[in-house]
Amino acid sequence: MAIDNEIILKGRLDGNQRNRLVRLLDMLYTPGELAHEIGFEVRQVYRVYIPLGCPHEKDSTGRLWINGAEFRDWVKDLYQKRSLGPDEAFCLSCKKTIKMISPEKYQKGRLSYYISNCPFCGRKLARIITKSKRIDDQP
Ligand SMILES: [Zn+2]
Incomplete structure (x- = not known):
């Protein structure tokens, strides 16, 4: 799903x-x-x-x-803000932390997030990027 x-x-x-x-x-x-x-x-x-x-x-x-x-x-x-590595997300289907494979970054209002697919079950994973960890792309 x-x-x-x-x-x-x-x-x-x-x-x-x-x-x-x-x-x-x-x-x-x-x-x-x-x-x-x-x-x-x-x-x-x-x-x-x-x-x-x-x-x-x-x-x-x-x-x-x-x-x-x-x-x-x-x-x-x-x-929750999980203690994940910068390239990791949590899969709710597999109930475990997975390494994101070529995640895509999105921005919605003030919220930034990554979208990636779980390599084990294919579930679409969303990882919210917290402000403190946010990479500012603006020059
Ligand atoms: Zn999964």
């Missing part, structure tokens, strides 16, 4: 939302409750987090439940 990089960027939590992650308990939330706790749109759960592999379960009526603590760990992990 390829990741749409636009989706990754949309799901990034801002500072206030990240601070609210501590409120989440080790219990099941509906997407609506989760969205309310953190302060994002419910549709973000369905359009962003579930496609990206957010841990969840479905009950017999098809209703979706997300464990708060698992969501916190998962979302932190997804957007």
Whole structure:
């Protein structure tokens, strides 16, 4: 499954939302409750987090439940600044660090990122370049 990089960027939590992650308990939330706790749109759960592999379960009526603590760990992990080498990215399918092969650099607003494909599973990988590590291409 390829990741749409636009989706990754949309799901990034801002500072206030990240601070609210501590409120989440080790219990099941509906997407609506989760969205309310953190302060994002419910549709973000369905359009962003579930496609990206957010841990969840479905009950017999098809209703979706997300464990708060698992969501916190998962979302932190997804957007965390990892201690990666300059040519590395983390593959969520393989659950391991891989060396990026001919990554392409992109810029969206103030955000820079690399796109590369996992050499093992072919998944599209996005690596956000943090400001401190950002290479300024401007003369
Ligand atoms: Zn992979």
